Amino acid sequence: MLNPLIDRIFDLILTQKVWQVHILAAELINCGAIKPLDKNPERDLFKRNFLIMNALYQLQEQLHPKSLLISTLHIELIETDIESPATVKSNLKDYYLDWGNYEASEEQINELLTSFWQKFKRVNSAPALAEDHYDALLAKWQLTNDFSLKELQKRWRQLALAHHPDKPTGCENAFKQIKVEYEQLKPAARS
Template identity: 40%
Template structure:
């Protein structure tokens, strides 16, 4: 595997045609597809470390592709549960966290020990549980988004599409700040639904 940050990731060539299809991917779906293609290397490590290395390789390739797509006027939206190539790119679209991008573009993070991977997972789990919506915030979001309880991912996604279409910065009536705000709320609502 490459040891510096500038070396291209060989998985990028296998992932590129999947992104161009236009569908929304999740990291584990990309991993399953790449395993079928025999594009992922066989890793001789513990199961936990192998999963982290496989995820690192995919995310590294995605962030490298994101930079390439930007120069072509497209935007590659990257999160573990929503990976999508957006052709009608607007520089005002919400971007991913720079810390996440920096982490996955640094090849030193590829060869973590089992203990380091376990520590990262523990930190991630702690952050997730601390981000759980309070009932007060959930009620406010339900009212603002005009959703019915109990929350349902299908209804949240449908409402997101309507709101995103209404407030997208490229629309005449769009508003960059509101769009960014509802995108953040959407992520919170999705996380909450998935935790149920």
């Protein structure tokens, strides 16, 4: 189903380089493009954000999978020279393009909001990382979403030893890269 917000959102993202979902939502409410969707405030928030994210992902597919960067805290239309990019896959994209998720239960909405605020806390305290990049780092480092500083430090020592340039199998570039990744992950670790 084609989302009726696509054109309005496209018009808005052409006016400003970077957006955030809550600012986009406020703008859509102010111009009357979105009316209240539910009497329950949490369900109303969920449905509003679902419609916006659904429209963004549909717009991304229409433009170019790589020409519209989408995360909750960073939405940006970028120029790209890629003529036929590979399709970008993500769990969030799959979730928001499935209209069956629009009618989530109150329990599901509470779980999603709790998860969002946990990620928001992590991302807000960490250097700006795209959500997909952050998830990829967690997978690469073999860490769970709720990793501790102690777990991160242990994994850092393991990777540093394995890639240290003084080791016969070491690599200076790989060592430098994991150091950068360690610094990106450190603020998100729980104490």
